[in-house]
Each structure stands twice: as structure tokens, then as C-alpha cells.
Amino acid sequence: MGVKEDVQKPLDRLSEALASDMEAVNALIRQKMLSRHAPRIPEVTAHLIEAGGKRLRPLLTLASARMVGYDGPYHIHLAATVEFIHTATLLHDDVVDESRQRRGRPTANLLWDNKSSVLVGDYLFARSFQLMVEPGNLRTLEILSNASATIAEGEVLQLTAAQDLRTDEAIYLQVVRGKTAALFSAATEVGGVIADAPAEMVQALFDYGDALGIAFQIVDDVLDYGGAADTIGKNVGDDFRERKLTLPVIKAVALADAEERAFWQRTIEQGDQRDGDLEHALHLLARHGALEAARMNALNWAAKARQALTKLPPHPIRDMLSELADFVVSRVA
Amino acid sequence: MGVKEDVQKPLDRLSEALASDMEAVNALIRQKMLSRHAPRIPEVTAHLIEAGGKRLRPLLTLASARMVGYDGPYHIHLAATVEFIHTATLLHDDVVDESRQRRGRPTANLLWDNKSSVLVGDYLFARSFQLMVEPGNLRTLEILSNASATIAEGEVLQLTAAQDLRTDEAIYLQVVRGKTAALFSAATEVGGVIADAPAEMVQALFDYGDALGIAFQIVDDVLDYGGAADTIGKNVGDDFRERKLTLPVIKAVALADAEERAFWQRTIEQGDQRDGDLEHALHLLARHGALEAARMNALNWAAKARQALTKLPPHPIRDMLSELADFVVSRVA
Numbered sequence: 001m002g003v004k005e006d007v008q009k010p011l012d013r014l015s016e017a018l019a020s021d022m023e024a025v026n027a028l029i030r031q032k033m034l035s036r037h038a039p040r041i042p043e044v045t046a047h048l049i050e051a052g053g054k055r056l057r058p059l060l061t062l063a064s065a066r067m068v069g070y071d072g073p074y075h076i077h078l079a080a081t082v083e084f085i086h087t088a089t090l091l092h093d094d095v096v097d098e099s100r101q102r103r104g105r106p107t108a109n110l111l112w113d114n115k116s117s118v119l120v121g122d123y124l125f126a127r128s129f130q131l132m133v134e135p136g137n138l139r140t141l142e143i144l145s146n147a148s149a150t151i152a153e154g155e156v157l158q159l160t161a162a163q164d165l166r167t168d169e170a171i172y173l174q175v176v177r178g179k180t181a182a183l184f185s186a187a188t189e190v191g192g193v194i195a196d197a198p199a200e201m202v203q204a205l206f207d208y209g210d211a212l213g214i215a216f217q218i219v220d221d222v223l224d225y226g227g228a229a230d231t232i233g234k235n236v237g238d239d240f241r242e243r244k245l246t247l248p249v250i251k252a253v254a255l256a257d258a259e260e261r262a263f264w265q266r267t268i269e270q271g272d273q274r275d276g277d278l279e280h281a282l283h284l285l286a287r288h289g290a291l292e293a294a295r296m297n298a299l300n301w302a303a304k305a306r307q308a309l310t311k312l313p314p315h316p317i318r319d320m321l322s323e324l325a326d327f328v329v330s331r332v333a
Numbered sequence: 334m335g336v337k338e339d340v341q342k343p344l345d346r347l348s349e350a351l352a353s354d355m356e357a358v359n360a361l362i363r364q365k366m367l368s369r370h371a372p373r374i375p376e377v378t379a380h381l382i383e384a385g386g387k388r389l390r391p392l393l394t395l396a397s398a399r400m401v402g403y404d405g406p407y408h409i410h411l412a413a414t415v416e417f418i419h420t421a422t423l424l425h426d427d428v429v430d431e432s433r434q435r436r437g438r439p440t441a442n443l444l445w446d447n448k449s450s451v452l453v454g455d456y457l458f459a460r461s462f463q464l465m466v467e468p469g470n471l472r473t474l475e476i477l478s479n480a481s482a483t484i485a486e487g488e489v490l491q492l493t494a495a496q497d498l499r500t501d502e503a504i505y506l507q508v509v510r511g512k513t514a515a516l517f518s519a520a521t522e523v524g525g526v527i528a529d530a531p532a533e534m535v536q537a538l539f540d541y542g543d544a545l546g547i548a549f550q551i552v553d554d555v556l557d558y559g560g561a562a563d564t565i566g567k568n569v570g571d572d573f574r575e576r577k578l579t580l581p582v583i584k585a586v587a588l589a590d591a592e593e594r595a596f597w598q599r600t601i602e603q604g605d606q607r608d609g610d611l612e613h614a615l616h617l618l619a620r621h622g623a624l625e626a627a628r629m630n631a632l633n634w635a636a637k638a639r640q641a642l643t644k645l646p647p648h649p650i651r652d653m654l655s656e657l658a659d660f661v662v663s664r665v666a
Contacts, residue, residue, distance in 0.1 A: 035486050035489070037486055037487075037490050037507060037511075038486050038489040038490040038493065039493075040489050040492065040493050041486065041489055092451050092452070092455060095447070095448075095451055096447075096448040096451055096452060114428070114429075114447075115428075115492055116489070116492060118425050118428055118429055118451055119425070119429060119485055119488045119489045119492060120485075120489060121455075122425060122454075122458070122481075122484075122485040122488070123482060123485035123486055123489060125455070125458055125459075125481070125485075126458075126478060126481035126482035126485050127482055129462050129474075129478035129481060129482075130475075130478040130479060130482055133471060133474045133475050133478055136471055138466060138469055141462075141466045141474070142463075142466050145459060145462035145463040145466055146463060148455075148458070148459035148462060149456060149459035149460055149463055151455075151459070152452055152453075152456035152458075152459050153368050153370055153371050153374065153456055154370075155455070156368070156371040156373050156374055156449070156452045156453060156456060157370050157371040159373065159448055159449060159452060160371065160372075160373050174370060178370075
């Protein structure tokens with residue numbers, strides 16, 4: 001893995017190039033997360049939104065719109081919408097996963113309670129819809145409301161598929177497209193649509209976001225078995241403890257002998273986990289080269305993302321997005 | 334209280350008058366609650382949507398649109414949207430309230446789990462936004478997304494205000510406008526907007542929905558201390574056990590002496606409830622005429638609802654809506 005300072009550069013460069021746009025997005029977010037009547041709302045929202053997230057998704061919208069020559073005001077609203085959808089999703093995810101840590105800090109459900117996380121998440125969803133109505137563009141409304149439905153569908157699918165050893169790579173991809181890539185691809189696509197870019201450019205933007213999102217999620221799933229708590233903001237083995245069938249485990253299960261299969265059945269399907277099980281899981285992943293194979297998948301998706309960009313006109317931001325694709329997988333490169 | 338068969342008539346008459354529209358709404362709901370990938374979604378949704386709810390809110394949209402002469406197709410989408418928002422809200426409410434019964438049946442969070450309720454609720458929210466985009470009318474989008482934000486805000490406000498004895502009738506009204514009346518008034522308002530009715534008629538429709546929603550919620554809160562489990566689909570005293578400061582209790586607290594105040598502090602604020610406390614609470618409500626006073630408030634709001642209708646042109650459906658206002662309060666009349 002690269003040195004942290006080094007690998008952060010592409011995202012920082014993108015942030016810098018879009019700094020004044022991003023400032024406008026942040027101002028809009030701060031304005032819209034207020035609530036006249038319920039102070040709990042900005043408290044919970046600020047905890048998450050100000051937690052030093054990279055604002056990757058709204059940056060994708062801003063970058064996409066700028067890259068195809070948009071100079072109107074509405075990419076700001078769409079970027080803020082995307083961040084609100086993302087934040088609402090995080091709040092609900094942490095309730096569903098019973099998480100205790102996010103980005104290295106205690107989760108909202110731990111600091112306040114599940115009720116606040118559910119209801120403030122609902123508020124942010126509703127706010128995101130108010131925001132996306134403002135540009136008055138029906139196509140972006142359609143894309144973003146479709147993405148919201150796909151995200152929720154992916155999460156429900158994960159709920160039922162996660163602890164089922166029959167889950168294969170095709171189902172995994174569907175879950176990942178839902179829970180992660182749908183918002184990435186919507187973020188890039190609406191940037192093109194609001195700029196009224198030609199259909200093939202909009203498609204290229206969609207493809208970039210889709211591939212980037214998939215690469216991003218695979219990296220996350222690989223790091224869960226191999227990163228350090230201080231770099232990933234959560235603990236090694238969280239997915240294992242939460243009995244999530246992520247790509248590395250799916251690959252190891254596909255190559256498992258009878259004894260190994262019994263191990264995965266006990267630990268993931270039945271949730272009967274004992275001391276030393278995480279270490280044994282890591283051993284099995286290594287035996288079948290599962291982390292390495294998942295890592296290769298991530299690199300392939302990053303390459304697809306870069307490939308999609310070649311269908312867009314040359315632009316400094318295009319180069320940054322290309323580097324961003326490398327950056328996303330650099331944590332496992 | 335009236336005889337059950339008798340008081341149901343106005344709502345049944347309205348359902349009958351709008352039967353073919355409602356059939357289209359039901360078909361659209363069934364179509365949109367499907368999920369290609371996640372069968373858990375229609376399972377949970379069907380449990381709630383097919384549970385014999387009266388479809389009161391979508392009926393309000395259909396009635397409003399028809400009453401002002403709409404003959405296009407889109408009131409169907411808006412009515413389905415309203416029902417989806419309502420259903421999503423119920424799913425999340427039951428998680429937040431840790432409810433075990435709804436409409437006389439076990440809740441989804443009990444039959445499946447909280448996770449499914451949270452995520453399927455999110456899916457229905459997203460679906461509702463997809464649905465409301467279809468008519469391509471930006472004003473109805475604005476109204477319905479505003480209503481969603483107001484609902485969530487009302488729920489969060491209730492979370493913080495519910496167990497605080499300083500909560501007065503003004504705050505109660507704000508909570509009720511949020512959690513209940515916002516969707517009633519949005520339901521009626523969008524019916525007028527999609528029909529392109531004049532501004533004063535749209536305002537009258539809004540006012541009717543607002544007053545009807547407030548009356549409806551006050552009745553609910555009164556019945557919680559006075560109804561029978563088989564007519565209200567939940568148990569007497571649920572609000573007391575959940576430490577909710579509803580209108581009857583707010584009125585009793587306002588008139589409480591020191592000893593009574595200490596009782597409410599212990600049972601509602603501190604949640605220290607013992608055998609016989611519910612009976613004592615009922616005794617205090619009776620001593621101060623709190624249920625009777627809340628009942629009068631409900632009747633006043635029903636009268637306001639009927640009053641609003643006088644600004645609309647004569648129409649058989651208008652008469653039914655007027656009777657509906659009486660029906661809503663007839664359970665406590």
C-alpha cells in the first residue's frame with residue numbers, strides 16, 4: 001500500500017480544482033440541514049457531515065458538470081442532493097449494521113439513539129428530494145429517485161443474501177451496484193444531464209461512476225480483511241463479525257473443501273463465532289488467494305472507469321478523474 | 334360513540350364514488366411495490382398495505398382532484414405516492430416506537446426485524462419519489478417533498494418533546510401538523526394543483542386536509558385513553574406506556590397540583606411506571622376534564638374542515654368530504 005500522504009493527492013487536486021463550487025455546495029448543505037423546530041436534526045447531521053468525509057460523491061457531480069462545459073448554478077443543488085442521500089444512507093446503515101464506529105468516530109446511533117438515526121435519515125432523504133426539485137429538471141429527478149430506490153433495494157437484498165453461502169459473485173455485483181455504485185453513477189450522470197451533454201457523453205459519465213463505485217466497494221471489502229483500523233476508520237474483521245458475505249469470502253467459499261465449507265457455514269450462516277475464527281478466516285482467504293483475486297477485480301473495474309473517460313473530450317478534470325480511479329484502488333494496489 | 338356500522342358509512346360512500354380511480358391506484362401500488370431482486374420488499378409492504386387500511390389519504394387526493402373537475406390520469410400517481418409515503422412512515426414509526434401491533438396485527442418489525450422495516454421503508458420513500466416524478470408537475474413535487482420533510486421533522490420534534498412536561502399545546506399542534514396533518518393537507522392540495530384549480534380552491538383544499546388531519550390525530554390521542562383495543566387496533570394506554578405527551582395529558586399537566594405534577598414527572602418524564610399508574614392517569618384526566626376538552630378541540634377542527642369546503646363549488650364528493658369530517662370525530666362524538 002502506498003504512503004497515505006501520497007495517495008491522497010488526486011482527490012485533493014480534484015477538491016482544489018472545484019474548490020469554489022464545493023464551497024457553494026457546503027453552504028447549501030449547511031443551510032438545508034437546519035431545522036427551525038427540531039434542533040436534534042442539525043446536531044445529528046453535523047456529526048456525520050462535518051466528520052471529515054471527502055465529499056467524493058458531490059465532487060463527482062461537480063466534476064462531471066464542469067468537464068462537459070456546464071456553467072449554470074444547478075450542479076450545486078444536485079451535488080448537495082447526492083451528499084444528502086449518501087448521509088441519510090449512512091445513518092440508516094449504521095442502525096441496520098448496529099455499527100459503533102464510522103470514520104473513526106462513534107456512530108450517531110451510539111451517541112444519540114436508533115430512533116434519531118432513523119428519523120434524521122428520513123429528514124435528509126426528504127431534504128434531498130426538495131433539493132433535487134429546485135433545478136426543475138425532470139430527467140435529473142428521475143435519475144436520482146431511481147438511484148434512491150436502487151440503493152434501498154440493494155440494501156434489502158444484502159440483508160437476505162449476506163448470510164447465505166449460495167450468494168455468488170453475480171449477486172454480490174448486484175448488491176454492490178445497488179448499495180454503492182448506484183449513487184456514484186447517478187452523481188456523474190446528473191452532472192452530464194444538467195449540462196445538456198450529448199447522450200454518449202452522459203453514458204460515458206454513467207459508466208465511469210458505475211465502475212468507480214464498484215472498484216471502491218471491492219477495495220472496502222478487501223481492506224476489511226487487511227487494513228489497519230486507523231486507516232479505514234473501522235476494525236479489521238467487522239464484515240466477518242457482521243457475517244457479511246463479501247467478495248473475498250465468496251471467492252474462498254467457491255474454492256472451499258468440505259471442512260472449510262463447514263467453517264463458513266458455522267461462522268457466517270449460523271453466526272456461531274469463537275476465539276481464533278477471524279484468524280482462521282484470514283488463513284483460508286490467503287490459502288485460496290481470495291484477497292488477491294478480489295484485488296485484481298478492483299483493478300479491472302478501475303481500468304474500466306478510466307476507459308469510459310476516453311469517450312469524453314480532453315479536460316484537466318478528466319485527467320484528475322482518471323487519477324482518481326487509480327487512487328481509489330491504490331489502497332490495495 | 335356511534336354504532337360501528339353506522340359511522341363507517343361516509344368513508345365507504347367516498348370509496349364507492351371513487352371506486353374505479355381507487356382500483357387504478359391499487360393496481361399501481363401493487364405494480365410499484367414489486368422488486369425484481371429483493372422479495373423481502375413486497376412481503377413486508379404487502380403485510381402493511383394489504384392489511385385493510387382505509388386508504389384514507391389517497392382517497393383525499395382522488396376526491397380533491399375530481400371535485401375540482403380533473404379528468405387527466407395523474408391523480409392516480411399522486412394518490413399512490415401519498416399512500417407510499419404513509420406506508421414508509423408507518424414502517425419507520427413502528428421501529429421508533431418499538432410497536433408490536435398495528436391495525437390489530439403484529440407489526441413488520443416484529444414479524445421480520447427492525448432492519449427490514451428501516452430499509453423497506455426507505456425503498457417505499459424512494460418509490461414514492463419515482464411515482465411523483467411521473468406526472469412531470471414541479472409544483473406537486475414541491476408540495477410532496479416538502480410534506481415528507483415536514484413529517485420527518487415532526488417525528489424528530491416528537492422524539493425530543495414527547496417526554497418533556499414543558500411541551501404545551503402549541504408544540505403539540507406543531508408535532509401533529511408535522512406527523513399527521515402535513516400528509517393530509519399535501520394529499521388534498523396536490524389534487525387541486527394537478528387539476529390546475531384556482532389558487533383559492535387549492536388553498537381551501539389545503540385547509541380542509543390540514544384541519545381534518547389535526548382532528549384525526551386528536552381523536553387518535555383521545556381514544557388511546559378511552560377506546561377499546563378491538564376498535565382502535567392497539568391497546569388502551571399505549572401512549573402512556575410509551576411516555577408520549579399527547580393532548581389529553583398536556584391539558585391535565587397544565588391543571589395539575591404539585592402532587593399530580595410529581596406523578597406525571599415520574600411516569601412520563603422519568604418513565605418510572607408501576608402497577609395502577611395507568612388507572613391513576615385516567616383518574617387525573619377525568620378530574621380535569623382533559624379528555625372532554627381534547628374532544629371539543631377535535632370537534633372544532635372538524636368544523637374548520639367543513640368550513641373550508643364551503644369555498645369549493647357544490648359537488649356530491651364535497652358533501653361526502655363534509656360527512657367525512659364528522660365521521661373522523663364520530664368515534665369520540
